[in-house]
Amino acid sequence: MTATARTVPADSASADSSRADAASADSxxxxxxxxxxxxxxxxxxxxxxxxxxxxxxxxxxxxxxxxxxxxxxxxxxxxxxxxxxxxxxxxxxxxxxxxxxxxxxxxxxxxxxxxxxxxxxxxxxxxxxxxxxxxxxxxxxxxxxxxxxxxxxxxxxxxxxxxxxxxxxxxYSRIAHAFLGETFTLSELREVHEAVLRRPIDPANFRRQMEGSKAIIATDQLLTGGRHRPPRLYRYNASVELTDNGPLTSS
Amino acid sequence: MTATARTVPADSASADSSRADAASADSxxxxxxxxxxxxxxxxxxxxxxxxxxxxxxxxxxxxxxxxxxxxxxxxxxxxxxxxxxxxxxxxxxxxxxxxxxxxxxxxxxxxxxxxxxxxxxxxxxxxxxxxxxxxxxxxxxxxxxxxxxxxxxxxxxxxxxxxxxxxxxxxYSRIAHAFLGETFTLSELREVHEAVLRRPIDPANFRRQMEGSKAIIATDQLLTGGRHRPPRLYRYNASVELTDNGPLTSS
DNA sequence: CCAAAAGTGTTGAATTTACACCCATGA
DNA sequence: TCATGGGTGTAAATTCAACACTTTTGG
CATH class of the missing domain: 3.90.79.10 (Nucleoside Triphosphate Pyrophosphohydrolase)
Known part of the structure; x- marks a missing residue:
C-alpha cells in the first residue's frame, strides 16, 4: 500500500522477462x-x-x-x-x-x-x-x-x-441453454434459471425478457401432451453469442 | 455437440484422477x-x-x-x-x-x-x-x-x-479508486471512468450514482487552488469491497 | 464583474415488478 | 365441466438520462 524504495533498473528487468517463456529450474x-x-x-x-x-x-x-x-x-x-x-x-x-x-x-x-x-x-x-x-x-x-x-x-x-x-x-448471459436440448419451452428455460438462482421468477416477465433479448427464436411447433394449453417450442438463436467473454471466443 | 459412445468405466476414471495432483512425464x-x-x-x-x-x-x-x-x-x-x-x-x-x-x-x-x-x-x-x-x-x-x-x-x-x-x-465495480490517491474529488473519479470507458459522463448523474452507492465517503476538506468553486474531497469506503470476486477475496 | 467548475433540481423515458386476467388443452 | 399451465395486458415503482439552473471560488 505505501510506496517504498525501488531500485531495480530497466536492464535487469528485461533480463528477467527473457526468461519468462523458458522453463527455469524452479518452475x-x-x-x-x-x-x-x-x-x-x-x-x-x-x-x-x-x-x-x-x-x-x-x-x-x-x-x-x-x-x-x-x-x-x-x-x-x-x-x-x-x-x-x-x-x-x-x-x-x-x-x-x-x-x-x-x-x-x-x-x-x-x-x-x-x-x-x-x-x-x-x-x-x-x-x-x-x-x-x-x-x-x-x-x-x-x-x-x-x-x-x-x-x-x-x-x-x-x-x-x-x-x-x-x-x-x-x-447476464445465456448459459441456461447449455442445460437444455435443441428445442425447449419457456417454462423449461425458466425452471433452469429458478433452479440455479434458487428463487422463483415471474413467468410473464421472464417471457418478455427472453423474447426481447433476441436470444431465442420461436419455432412453429407446439409441445402437446401436458394436460393444459400446449406451449410453444423455442430454439436457441445461434447468431447471438452464448456468453460475452470479450475477445476470448476461440480457445 | 452430438453425443457418441462413451465406454470409460468409473474405475479407470479414479485412476486418472489420482494422477491429477502428481506430475506426469508429459506435464x-x-x-x-x-x-x-x-x-x-x-x-x-x-x-x-x-x-x-x-x-x-x-x-x-x-x-x-x-x-x-x-x-x-x-x-x-x-x-x-x-x-x-x-x-x-x-x-x-x-x-x-x-x-x-x-x-x-x-x-x-x-x-x-x-x-x-x-x-x-x-x-x-x-x-x-x-x-x-x-x-x-x-x-x-x-x-x-x-x-x-x-x-x-x-x-x-x-x-x-x-x-x-x-x-x-x-x-459494475469500484476499481477506479485503484488509479487514485487516498482522497480525491468527484471530478477526478469521473475522469478516470471517462478515460477508461472513452466516453463522456454526465457529472450530475455520476455524482448521484456514486453517493448512492455508499462506495465513497465525503471528508470535511475542500480542495482549494482551482479558479472555481472548491470541490469536496472524498475517501474510499473501506467497508465496501473493491470488487466482487465472489468467494475469492484472499489469494 | 466574468469564467469555470461544483453542486442541486426537475422532467420524461426506459426498465423492472407485481399481478389481474384470458386462452387452450387433457381428463 | 374443471384444473393447469400458457400467454397477454397493464399500471405502479424504480432507475436512467438529459439538461436547466444556482453556488462559490480565482482572476
Whole structure:
C-alpha cells in the first residue's frame, strides 16, 4: 500500500522477462494439472424440482486417499488447456459438456501436501439426459452442489467459486441453454434459471425478457401432451453469442 | 455437440484422477510462467486528458528478440501465483500496484515457438504518481493501451482481453479508486471512468450514482487552488469491497 | 464583474415488478 | 365441466438520462 524504495533498473528487468517463456529450474519443479467442475440439473429425490448437482471422483491414493475430489488429470504436451479439460472430463466421467469455460488457476504453495501443483480449473455444463447416462459407481458419484462433503485439496473453495460464477453468469448471459436440448419451452428455460438462482421468477416477465433479448427464436411447433394449453417450442438463436467473454471466443 | 459412445468405466476414471495432483512425464515438459498487464492513467502528449497506458519490456532473446512483450518471469517454488506476479512486476518495472487480479491462463500449444509454455497472466492497476516514478529506458517503455505495436507471442490478444476486463469491471465495480490517491474529488473519479470507458459522463448523474452507492465517503476538506468553486474531497469506503470476486477475496 | 467548475433540481423515458386476467388443452 | 399451465395486458415503482439552473471560488 505505501510506496517504498525501488531500485531495480530497466536492464535487469528485461533480463528477467527473457526468461519468462523458458522453463527455469524452479518452475520445472511445479507440476501442472487440469480439473473441472461439472454441473448438471438433475431431478431431486422427490422429483418435484430439479437441483444443481455435480459428479465427484474418489481418490484412491494419498494424499487425501478415500476423499472425494474434482475430476482432473495431467495436461499432455500436444493439447491445449481446454482440450485437456475436455478430454479428461470424458475419460473420468464419460460426460460430454455443452459448455466449457476456464474458471481460474489455483496455485497456492500448500494446496497439495508434499508437492507443488498448479491446477488450471475449468467449469462445464451438461444436459440432463447426458447426465442421466453417466456411469455412477463406487468411485464416481453425484452430489448436490450446495451440500458437499469435505473434499480433497482446496476443492471446496473451487466449487464455491464455480457456483458463484455460474450464478453470476446466469443473470447476464445465456448459459441456461447449455442445460437444455435443441428445442425447449419457456417454462423449461425458466425452471433452469429458478433452479440455479434458487428463487422463483415471474413467468410473464421472464417471457418478455427472453423474447426481447433476441436470444431465442420461436419455432412453429407446439409441445402437446401436458394436460393444459400446449406451449410453444423455442430454439436457441445461434447468431447471438452464448456468453460475452470479450475477445476470448476461440480457445 | 452430438453425443457418441462413451465406454470409460468409473474405475479407470479414479485412476486418472489420482494422477491429477502428481506430475506426469508429459506435464513436466510444459513450463510455467507468470506475466502481468499493467495499466496506468498518464497524461497525454498534449496534456489535455489522461489516457490508458501500459509498460512493455523489450525481449533480448529469441524467440521474438527485439519485440515488445508483457513483463513476466518464472514462478518460484515457494511463492503463490499472485506473489509471483507481484514480485515479478516490481523486479521488471519497479512498479507497485494498488490492484492485482488474475486474468487468465494462456496455454495454447503453439503460442511459444519451440517449447510449450503455459502463462498465468495477471492484470494490475497503478496510480499515476507511481507510474511517473517508473524508470523508462531502452528496454522498458510505456505505450498507449489502444495502439500497440505487434507484440511477442500472443501478447496482443492478452492485452485485448485485459482491456476488455478492465472496461467491463469499471462499469459494475469500484476499481477506479485503484488509479487514485487516498482522497480525491468527484471530478477526478469521473475522469478516470471517462478515460477508461472513452466516453463522456454526465457529472450530475455520476455524482448521484456514486453517493448512492455508499462506495465513497465525503471528508470535511475542500480542495482549494482551482479558479472555481472548491470541490469536496472524498475517501474510499473501506467497508465496501473493491470488487466482487465472489468467494475469492484472499489469494 | 466574468469564467469555470461544483453542486442541486426537475422532467420524461426506459426498465423492472407485481399481478389481474384470458386462452387452450387433457381428463 | 374443471384444473393447469400458457400467454397477454397493464399500471405502479424504480432507475436512467438529459439538461436547466444556482453556488462559490480565482482572476
Amino acid at each position: 520445472a519443479r511445479i507440476s501442472l494439472a487440469v480439473s473441472t467442475v461439472i454441473f448438471a440439473l438433475r431431478a431431486d429425490a422427490d422429483a418435484t424440482a430439479a437441483s444443481l448437482r455435480l459428479p465427484l471422483v474418489r481418490r484412491i491414493r494419498e494424499p487425501f486417499k478415500g476423499r472425494w475430489a474434482l475430476p482432473g488429470g495431467p495436461i499432455e504436451a500436444a493439447e491445449s488447456l481446454s482440450a485437456a479439460a475436455g478430454r479428461n472430463l470424458v475419460e473420468t466421467t464419460g460426460l460430454r459438456p455443452t459448455y466449457l469455460e476456464q474458471l481460474y488457476a489455483f496455485g497456492d504453495v500448500d494446496r497439495s501436501p508434499g508437492d507443488r501443483v498448479v491446477s488450471i480449473v475449468y467449469w462445464a455444463l451438461v444436459r440432463s439426459e447426458e447426465a442421466d447416462l453417466a456411469a455412477e459407481g463406487d468411485n464416481v458419484r453425484w452430489f448436490p452442489a450446495d451440500d458437499l462433503p469435505d473434499l480433497a485439496f482446496d476443492h471446496n473453495t473451487i466449487v464455491d467459486y464455480a457456483l458463484w460464477r455460474l450464478r453470476t453468469k446466469m443473470e | 513436466a515438459r510444459i513450463s510455467l510462467a507468470v506475466s502481468t498487464v499493467i495499466f496506468a492513467l498518464r497524461a497525454d502528449a498534449d496534456a489535455t486528458a489522461a489516457s490508458l497506458r501500459l509498460p512493455l519490456v523489450r525481449r533480448i532473446r529469441e524467440p521474438f528478440k527485439g519485440r515488445w512483450a508483457l513483463p513476466g518471469g518464472p514462478i518460484e517454488a515457494a511463492e503463490s501465483l499472485s506473489a509471483a506476479a507481484g514480485r515479478n512486476l516490481v523486479e521488471t518495472t519497479g512498479l507497485r500496484p494498488t490492484y492485482l487480479e488474475q486474468l487468465y491462463a494462456f496455454g495454447d500449444v503453439d503460442r511459444s515457438p519451440g517449447d510449450r509454455v503455459v502463462s498465468i497472466v495477471y492484470w494490475a492497476l497503478v496510480r499515476s504518481e507511481e507510474a511517473d516514478l517508473a524508470a523508462e529506458g531502452d528496454n522498458v517503455r510505456w505505450f498507449p493501451a489502444d495502439d500497440l505495436p505487434d507484440l511477442a507471442f500472443d501478447h496482443n490478444t492478452i492485452v485485448d482481453y485485459a482491456l476488455w476486463r478492465l472496461r467491463t469491471k469499471m462499469e
